[in-house]
Amino acid sequence: MRYSLLAGGKRIRPVLALATAEAVGLEPDRVMPTAAALELIHTYSLIHDDLPAMDDDELRRGQPTCHVRFGEDVAILAGDGLFAEAMRLVLDRQEGDPPHVLAALHEVVDAVGVSGMVGGQYMDVAQSEGSRSDIRHLHELKTGRLIGASVGAVLRLGDVLEPATITYRRFAAEVGVLFQIVDDILDVTGDEEALGKPQGSDERHGKRTYVSVFGLDRARELAAESHRKARAALAETGGRTARLEQITDYILTRQT
């Protein structure tokens, strides 16, 4: 669990959570347990996705994947354990009114289950067996929902009300799409050493990506479009969104 969790990575989800706290006037430290839990959950999903029965990847964040290092049995359990400990972290440490903590957990759990990460990964697995899935919907579930929950859970902790929540959620959805498009582009154009994983792995796995479906040029246009929409949503919130703006720009221009 520590090996995979502490191997680095961009920490996009916790960073989004902390920046959202700042935007809505919460002390970022106050949401730290939930922010950290999101990274535990993300790491759990990476460990399971990398397994031989799934993507069979051997390198992640520049080091051997969990199952290569510790065996498949331990890797499955490390993922299982990270999810349970993520929930426990929130239940043990997250301050706030109980209804708000429950609502935040709800956001997170919705983003993990069959209508989120696990459902998206299932579509991904089933897709390689032939069916053509809507790529945007697949990624919305697999990646977008947890990125959305990084914003959404904090809105719940801060008891932010409509209409502000609506624009923040629109921002979160766009940023999730943006993240995935850029991920797909970097898989084709990125530097292996910087990425910490082999370039071109999506193609080798026969995955449908924004690049394989739309081509590189159109994928870049779609990324720029998502970036514009995400920034526009932020501008509408009326919050202290300087940090969220920076993160949005980073997600577009990142090289890893």
Place this chain on the structure above:
Amino acid sequence: MRYSLLAGGKRIRPVLALATAEAVGLEPDRVMPTAAALELIHTYSLIHDDLPAMDDDELRRGQPTCHVRFGEDVAILAGDGLFAEAMRLVLDRQEGDPPHVLAALHEVVDAVGVSGMVGGQYMDVAQSEGSRSDIRHLHELKTGRLIGASVGAVLRLGDVLEPATITYRRFAAEVGVLFQIVDDILDVTGDEEALGKPQGSDERHGKRTYVSVFGLDRARELAAESHRKARAALAETGGRTARLEQITDYILTRQT
């Protein structure tokens, strides 16, 4: 998920939860979402334990295991999905004061993570690589904690206070031990068709069980002792424990 969840089984954990509700004066229906969640979690653990990288079992509840039927990738995700949906079931449907629902979830999550089911399974996996672990501690984590949480979560939902909680928890711990000892005995003496899985599988997997460690006769004595202690704890609670007593007797005398 449905295939494994609805394949039958004894439903010991939800039954314990409902009977505990009755004992402490809660309407059993009121704790149904949490009771059902416990069965989802138990099923998730069975699916992952049966995987080729773990126990590599092909038969469970009288039918092919999840990975045999649907493939290893889908089986891993079915387990992952069941855990997330179990949490969601509680968050969506469990009525009660938010602090009590949070406390019930906490009981459940503690029983799943590294100091519970996942930790116990890790010990089990690591053990087969050579180290000698305390068998009672291993099973306390792997099986006992979730059985304990079936009682404990309901105590939280009912906001039951000390000293009653202490005797109920002592009961739950003993019933967990009793369940495991009888499980180990049935693996040696049981009827394959009734069990729905091959007899003698513990021995083939080189597992340390109550029978392999203490022998069959002593294991039976230990079971009788746990049964006595569990019943004694129930008698001390002062609750309406008729149903819990029946379940305790059933766990000792069951043939499957």
